[in-house]
Amino acid sequence: xxEPITRRRILVDYRIQASxxxxxxxxxxxxxxxxxxxxRRSRMNLVDYFYSRxxxxxxxxxxxxxxxxxxxGSFMAGIVSFKDGNVRVPGRITDYAPPDGELDxxxxxxxxxxxxxxxxxxxxxxxxxxYSSFNFSFEDxxxxxxxxxxxxxxxxxxxxxIVGYGVYLPKFRIRSEDESGLGVRERTVPFAxxxxxxxxxxxxKRALIHAGVDCRYMKKCFVGSESTPYAVxxxxxxxxxxxxLGEEYEGGFFSGGIDSQFACKAxxxxxxxxxxxxxxxxxxxxxxMVIGSDNSQADRDDPLDFTVGAGAAAYVFGKRGVVxxxxxxxxxxxxxxxxxxxxxxxYPRHGGRFTGEPAYFKHVGTAMKAALKVxxxxxxxxxxxxxxxxxxxxxxxxxxxxxxxxxxxxxGLVVRYIGNLYSGSSPTALATVLDMAEPGDRILMTxxxxxxGSESYIFTVTKEIERKRERSISVKQQIESPHxxxxxxxxxxxxxxxx
Amino acid sequence: xxxxxxxxxxxHAAIIGxxxxxxxxxxxxxxxxxxxxxxxxxxxxVDLGLRRRDIQACYFGSFLYQATNKLGLVPGYxxxxxxxxxxxxxxxxxxxxxxxxxxxxxxxxxxxxYDVVLVGGFEKMTDRSSKIIDDLMFAADPHEFDAGFTFSGxxxxxxxxxxxxxxxxxxxxxxxxxxxxxxxxHHAVNNEYAQYRREFTVQDVLKSPLIADPIRLLHCSPISxxxxxxxxAKPELAKKYTDTPIYVIGSQQTTDDVSLCTRESLTGIxxxxxxxxxxLKETGLSMENLQIAEVHDCFTIEEAMFLEDSGFYERGxxxxxxxxxxxxxxxxxxxxxxxxGQEFIVNPGGGLKADGHPVGATGVRQIHECxxxxxxxxxxxxxxxxxxxxxxxxHNIGGTGGIAAVHVxxxxxx
Numbered sequence: 001x002x003e004p005i006t007r008r009r010i011l012v013d014y015r016i017q018a019s020x021x022x023x024x025x026x027x028x029x030x031x032x033x034x035x036x037x038x039x040r041r042s043r044m045n046l047v048d049y050f051y052s053r054x055x056x057x058x059x060x061x062x063x064x065x066x067x068x069x070x071x072x073g074s075f076m077a078g079i080v081s082f083k084d085g086n087v088r089v090p091g092r093i094t095d096y097a098p099p100d101g102e103l104d105x106x107x108x109x110x111x112x113x114x115x116x117x118x119x120x121x122x123x124x125x126x127x128x129x130x131y132s133s134f135n136f137s138f139e140d141x142x143x144x145x146x147x148x149x150x151x152x153x154x155x156x157x158x159x160x161x162i163v164g165y166g167v168y169l170p171k172f173r174i175r176s177e178d179e180s181g182l183g184v185r186e187r188t189v190p191f192a193x194x195x196x197x198x199x200x201x202x203x204x205k206r207a208l209i210h211a212g213v214d215c216r217y218m219k220k221c222f223v224g225s226e227s228t229p230y231a232v233x234x235x236x237x238x239x240x241x242x243x244x245l246g247e248e249y250e251g252g253f254f255s256g257g258i259d260s261q262f263a264c265k266a267x268x269x270x271x272x273x274x275x276x277x278x279x280x281x282x283x284x285x286x287x288x289m290v291i292g293s294d295n296s297q298a299d300r301d302d303p304l305d306f307t308v309g310a311g312a313a314a315y316v317f318g319k320r321g322v323v324x325x326x327x328x329x330x331x332x333x334x335x336x337x338x339x340x341x342x343x344x345x346x347y348p349r350h351g352g353r354f355t356g357e358p359a360y361f362k363h364v365g366t367a368m369k370a371a372l373k374v375x376x377x378x379x380x381x382x383x384x385x386x387x388x389x390x391x392x393x394x395x396x397x398x399x400x401x402x403x404x405x406x407x408x409x410x411x412g413l414v415v416r417y418i419g420n421l422y423s424g425s426s427p428t429a430l431a432t433v434l435d436m437a438e439p440g441d442r443i444l445m446t447x448x449x450x451x452x453g454s455e456s457y458i459f460t461v462t463k464e465i466e467r468k469r470e471r472s473i474s475v476k477q478q479i480e481s482p483h484x485x486x487x488x489x490x491x492x493x494x495x496x497x498x499x
Numbered sequence: 500x501x502x503x504x505x506x507x508x509x510x511h512a513a514i515i516g517x518x519x520x521x522x523x524x525x526x527x528x529x530x531x532x533x534x535x536x537x538x539x540x541x542x543x544x545v546d547l548g549l550r551r552r553d554i555q556a557c558y559f560g561s562f563l564y565q566a567t568n569k570l571g572l573v574p575g576y577x578x579x580x581x582x583x584x585x586x587x588x589x590x591x592x593x594x595x596x597x598x599x600x601x602x603x604x605x606x607x608x609x610x611x612x613y614d615v616v617l618v619g620g621f622e623k624m625t626d627r628s629s630k631i632i633d634d635l636m637f638a639a640d641p642h643e644f645d646a647g648f649t650f651s652g653x654x655x656x657x658x659x660x661x662x663x664x665x666x667x668x669x670x671x672x673x674x675x676x677x678x679x680x681x682x683x684x685h686h687a688v689n690n691e692y693a694q695y696r697r698e699f700t701v702q703d704v705l706k707s708p709l710i711a712d713p714i715r716l717l718h719c720s721p722i723s724x725x726x727x728x729x730x731x732a733k734p735e736l737a738k739k740y741t742d743t744p745i746y747v748i749g750s751q752q753t754t755d756d757v758s759l760c761t762r763e764s765l766t767g768i769x770x771x772x773x774x775x776x777x778x779l780k781e782t783g784l785s786m787e788n789l790q791i792a793e794v795h796d797c798f799t800i801e802e803a804m805f806l807e808d809s810g811f812y813e814r815g816x817x818x819x820x821x822x823x824x825x826x827x828x829x830x831x832x833x834x835x836x837x838x839x840g841q842e843f844i845v846n847p848g849g850g851l852k853a854d855g856h857p858v859g860a861t862g863v864r865q866i867h868e869c870x871x872x873x874x875x876x877x878x879x880x881x882x883x884x885x886x887x888x889x890x891x892x893x894h895n896i897g898g899t900g901g902i903a904a905v906h907v908x909x910x911x912x913x
Contacts, residue, residue, distance in 0.1 A: 013645070029761060030642065058765050060655030061712035062647055066633040069647045079656055079760045088760040089647035103712050105655070120645050134646050313808070383703040444788045 006128055008428040011251055013046035013132035014242040018087050025234035029087045031168040034353020038218060044389065048085070049243075050133055051205075054080040054113045057088060059105055061098045065419045068121040071498055072192050074098050079112055080136055089477070093143065094118050094135040095191050096173045096466030112139030116243055118193040119229075129229050131201075131238060134194065142171040142483040144473065149204075151212040153321035156414075156465070161325035161459065162277040163287060163318040164468060165213020167431045168202040169311040169418055169478040170194060172485050174492040175218035176306055176419075183392025187309040189492045190295050196225045196497040197235040199424075200293040207244060207289065207314035210471045211321065218245040218316070220277060221257035224266025224423040226341070226348075227499075234259045235293070245289065255285070263339060264388050265449030266423045267292030267313075275326045287318040290378045293421035299347035307391050310420025310496070313427035322444065323468060324459040326432060328375040331455040332367040339450030355450070363454035364388065364398045368446045369455035372402070379403040382458070383441040386412035386429035388448035390420045390455060398446075403459040411436060417479045421435075428475060435474040436463040500790050501890055508782055508912040510564035510746035512608035513737030515615075515730050517867040521617075522725035522855025523694040529575040530568050530726075534559070537726035537860075538581070538619050545730060554730070555613040557587040558622040560600030561859030566625050566634045574585040577619075593638035596620060596796060596894030597727070597862025598904030600750075605750040605906075606733050614621040614826040615740075620863035621726035629809030631722055635858075636901035638898035651719055651798065653899045654757050655711035658800040662713065663814035673713070675818040677704035678825040680717050682834045687849025689690040694721055694855030718799045727864035745870045748891075749778035756803035759899040760766035768801075768904035771808040771896060772834045777903045779781035779802055784890065786811045787841055789907075791872055792884055792892040793865035803893055806836065811843060833882055847872055847882045862895035862904060869893055872912040887911070 001009075011017060014028055028037055035042035059078030062069070069092075076093035093189075094116055115135035120130040130384035139145050144145070152161070190199075200223050208215055221243075223236045236257045240246065248253025260266045266276040267290050274288035285495040293312030298304035317326075338359035341348040364387055372378065379385075385404045387395035392415050401408045412429040421428055427448040433443055439461055446456040478484075487495070502508075518540020520533050527535075529856045542549050559573050572577065574587035592599040597620030602617045624631050636644045643653060658676065666672025681701055688692035697718055708716040729738075737744035753773040756762050763769055781787060786809055796802035806817040818835055828834045835842035848854050851861055868889035871877040882888060893906045 009641070013642075030640075057760075058660035060648075060651045060652045060657040060659060061709070062649055063709045063711060064632065064637060064649065064651070065647060066642075066644065066649055067630060072647065075647055077652050077656070079765065090640070090643045090648060090758070090760045092647040098712070102709055105659040105712055109660065109663045130645070132645055134642060379531065492636065 001128065001130065002091065003128070006130065006169050013134060015050040015090060015134050017046055017048045019044040020047045021358065022498035027087045029089050032412065038498045048116060049082050052082050052115065053139060053145045054082050054115070054136060056108055056111045057081045057114055060108055061103050071401065071417060073403060088222065089134060091134045091136045095137050097304050106451040112145065112278060113380045114139050114143060114145045115139065117143055118198050119195055120366055129455055131198065142203065142481055146206070146473065147210050147228070149212055150210045150214045151489055153213060153238045157322045157325065158317040159325040159327065160279045160317060160319045160387060160424070161322040162315050163213060163323065164207050164316040165431050166203050166206025166210050167311065167313045167428050167475050167478065168199050171483065172487050173243065174487055174489065175452065181393065182307060183306045183416055183490055184419055186417050187307070188311050189487055190310045190499045192495050192498050193227045196227045196295050197238050199233055199310065200239050200291045200314070203293065203445060204239050204243050204289060206473060207316050210468055211316040212468065213287055213316060213321065214317065215244050216247050217286035218289055219255050219283065219355055221245050221255060221289040222260055222267065222270040222274065223293060224260045226261060226263055226266060226422055227297050239291065259336055259446045261450035262453065263451050264457065265447040265453060266424055268426055268447035269449070269455060271315065271317070272497065273328045278318050285323050286320065290315045292423035292427040294424050295496065296420055296422040297347050300493065302347065307420045309421050311418060311421045311428065312424045313431050318452035321464055322462055323451035323465040324461045325455060327460055328371055329455065330367050330371040330374055331453065332363055332370065333453035336452035338452055353433045357453050359450065360390065360394050360448055361398055363452050364446050365401055366438065367454035367456040368398065368402045371444060373459055375458050377442070377458065379408070382408060382444045384437065384443045385409055385413055386426060386433055387446045389413065389415035389429055392416045414479060433476040434461070434465065435476060437465060438466065439463045502784060502791050503885070506783060508746065508748040508908045509750050510604045510912055512731045512733040512752050512864065513684065513744035514746045514747065514870050515732045515737055515740040515744050516541045516549065517729040517870045518544055518723050519727035520694055521692045522723045522857055524625045525724040526625060527731050530564055530621050531580055531725065532634050532725040533623065534577065534621040534728070535580045537728040538598040538617055539705045541728040541730050545677065547739065549730060549740060551581065551583055553615045554583065554585065554617050556585055556607060556616045558600040558604040558616060558618045559587065559589045560596035560862060561589060561622055561635070562591055562596045562651040563622060563624065563634050563858065564595050567623050568911045581585055592902050593899030594795065594858045594861055595895045595896035595902045595904050596859040597860065597864065598893065598906070599902065601831055601862055601866055602750055602752045602904050603908065605747055608731050614730050614736055617728060618731060618863055619726060620860040622722050622857035622859040624857060625721045625724050626869045628722060628801070638901070643760070649711060652711040653796040655714040655801055656759070656763050658713050661800060661803065664766055666818060669824045672818040676699055676718065676799045676803060676822040679796065679802045679819055682825060683796060683846045683850040684850040686833060686847055686880060687853030687890065690854060691878065693849045693853055694723055695853045713799060720797045720851035720856035723857040725855055725857035725860045726869045727860045728862060729866050729870065743874050743910070745873050745910050746912050747906055748909045748912060749779040749782040749905065750900065751781065752904045753777070754902050755900055757898060757901040758834070764899065767804055768774050768807050768896060768900035768903065770898060770900050771805055771894065774905035775809040775894070778907050782907050784907065789843060789890050789892050790884055790888055791844045791847055791869065792894060794845050794850060794866050794894045795896045796846060796852045797856060799852065801859055811836065811838065844882055848877070848880055865893040865895060866906065869908050871906060
């Protein structure tokens with residue numbers, strides 16, 4: 001497919017766009033310029049089904065796919081109807097591997113389905129990567145349907161902070177076979193059609209739903225990652241287009257942002273920038289989104305291959321409807337070459353035991369202690385402490401060494417169940433404790449990025465968190481979901497390397 | 500004659516000759532050579548003789564030649580092969596390319612512009628078989644391709660919906676959709692041109708490899724190479740070329756959304772319903788008057804839907820008629836569909852299912868088959884009916900129903 005064709009298709013495909021007659025209400029997919037009933041003078045408005053719930057009208061199990069979809073194996077394709085507008089669209093059922101024997105497709109007719117932003121296929125190893133939302137998961141499966149309700153936020157608080165957040169963990173898991181004592185029992189695995197950009201969109205979608213803010217007022221978006229699908233071409237612009245961040249104008253949006261890179265702290269480093277921007281008088285926008293997303297990379301036989309996971313966490317920063325104010329920030333950086341990946345190389349390298357003491361512990365410990373000093377707080381003033389979690393051992397030891405107790409550390413140690421999410425690691429740990437935090441709780445988060453640097457943030461939770469709690473799919477829910485599926489090592493490697 | 504008493508028809512055109520190649524994998528022949536073989540066969544079948552210079556125009560139908568064989572400008576190739584420089588055009592209408600080319604040729608004859616034209620359909624699908632599943636999806640909306648659908652997948656979605664809505668858990672519905680394959684393979688056993696001349700049982704069909712559940716391999720028409728051609732003449736001139744012309748008395752083409760998901764129904768083809776309705780109205784006939792039909796059974800569900808779209812069976816009831824007919828007549832030479840004492844033989848040569856489905860050739864091959872049947876020249880697979888065999892219908896659709904070409908042929912029009 002060519003670049004111009006791709007651009008045209010993006011406008012329809014990212015949001016399941018249709019056109020609706022303003023006079024009779026008849027809706028058309030793909031969008032049409034006039035209504036068949038009302039005639040050529042009809043007024044048509046664009047609508048989309050990005051946040052809608054659909055119903056599977058019929059489908060089939062594709063056993064002999066086109067060459068473009070060979071990588072997915074056998075899968076179900078279906079025709080999905082949206083009640084609102086009586087529109088039907090084709091879609092692929094994702095996160096579902098049909099059995100080898102015949103599947104009675106008729107049993108699936110009438111099931112509820114939810115659109116998911118996923119990768120379709122790629123033009124070889126050098127061409128474009130195609131995404132769409134014409135991929136659906138079953139509503140009664142791993143991802144429940146969530147409504148996006150834009151609410152009028154309360155008046156601005158004194159301090160900016162987190163207005164909403166969302167974590168996206170893929171449905172599939174691998175049980176860890178590691179006996180090294182790093183404490184990672186289970187890890188998230190991307191499906192064959194997922195990558196860092198699709199994680200970012202899904203996490204961003206959840207953050208918008210949780211925040212309940214109008215996407216038009218999001219003026220900046222940062223996507224931090226070390227596994228972006230393109231070496232040059234931002235994931236941020238895909239996120240912006242799919243989530244419609246900023247005021248829309250001729251198919252584009254009045255918003256900005258970048259992809260950032262600093263190993264595992266590519267996203268958290270920008271929390272302070274996001275908070276600063278929304279407080280800056282001439283910023284001209286209400287909110288900033290920061291997403292940490294990674295399909296964490298590790299070569300076969302690398303010890304990292306026993307700990308890497310996949311997923312994303314997204315945060316919306318603003319001044320209105322704040323669930324946790326950002327109170328203190330302390331960064332710490334040195335040129336320490338503990339972990340790196342040269343341009344064009346597929347997997348990172350690292351310095352063995354060197355990655356611990358002079359790298360992780362030095363930076364995390366220094367930032368954490370400095371944050372306590374700057375804030376004038378002691379460990380007892382903090383309810384939860386979360387750190388970047390390459391495994392379950394490092395953050396535990398670092399926090400203990402800074403004077404924290406087990407009960408302050410344990411709640412955020414979700415790395416045990418999801419693995420190391422690289423840029424998504426400390427943001428996901430933060431979301432886990434926010435899911436259970438109460439108004440007035442203080443949270444100390446310390447990130448770490450190889451190369452090397454850390455930053456510590458101290459947040460204070462507000463009453464607003466209780467109002468928004470029901471809009472969240474918690475990290476715990478995702479970890480404990482009865483619908484998660486375990487895959488074997490070969491499937492894990494295959495899917496991970498496709499992403 | 501099976502027509503109503505006092506019935507008369509005004510023909511659009513007369514078919515005076517027909518030829519075809521065998522269908523199947525023909526790796527040793529270029530597409531234009533296949534078309535020539537069929538065209539020469541058609542010309543030489545004209546009883547009283549036809550000279551090349553009698554042909555005033557050519558209408559070709561093909562779908563994928565640009566993708567499968569990297570060629571375009573079919574008229575240029577055929578001008579070279581035929582050695583004549585007359586008007587020629589190529590119609591692309593996916594699987595209905597042949598039927599649509601024939602439709603255009605009928606208009607040309609009816610308009611009075613030409614006295615004699617050649618219609619040819621061809622396809623060369625096996626030359627790039629590794630990408631043919633992708634290429635066939637040119638005839639679907641790109642969103643259907645991007646949803647991972649294949650053509651078998653789209654028809655499987657129709658079949659699943661049909662079984663869900665009308666079968667309602669009755670196993671006979673599933674068996675009926677397999678019986679269609681068994682019937683058409685049975686019909687093809689004596690067809691010398693057919694790609695698959697062997698019998699299959701219902702169990703063979705239901706145990707064949709899954710392609711797109713619920714569709715299995717033996718529910719599908721094959722990937723084929725082949726060509727077919729017919730010669731059309733002005734009705735008034737037909738007897739100059741043959742003593743037994745076959746008249747085209749109904750010629751209709753209708754269209755609908757390219758995409759299956761946006762159509763009115765997943766269990767019927769609107770374009771078929773409209774085209775058959777118009778053709779019957781045009782000819783003053785009803786389905787009860789028809790004795791044989793060549794129906795577009797690219798997948799068996801499509802034949803079942805035709806039986807309902809045409810009105811032969813009630814909506815949702817075709818599977819019952821198919822099941823009962825098959826059980827009653829499965830040991831006959833041809834297995835008819837029965838209704839109220841009427842017997843209606845569908846796909847007497849095996850249809851797309853067993854005769855083969857070189858996409859652009861199919862619509863013309865259907866005309867060839869009915870021409871031969873109505874003239875009593877179908878050889879070992881000649882249909883035998885009580886009385887004269889006089890009326891036949893050809894039904895050719897493109898994509899999943901984005902276009903339909905329906906033609907009614909008659910041997911005796913008064």
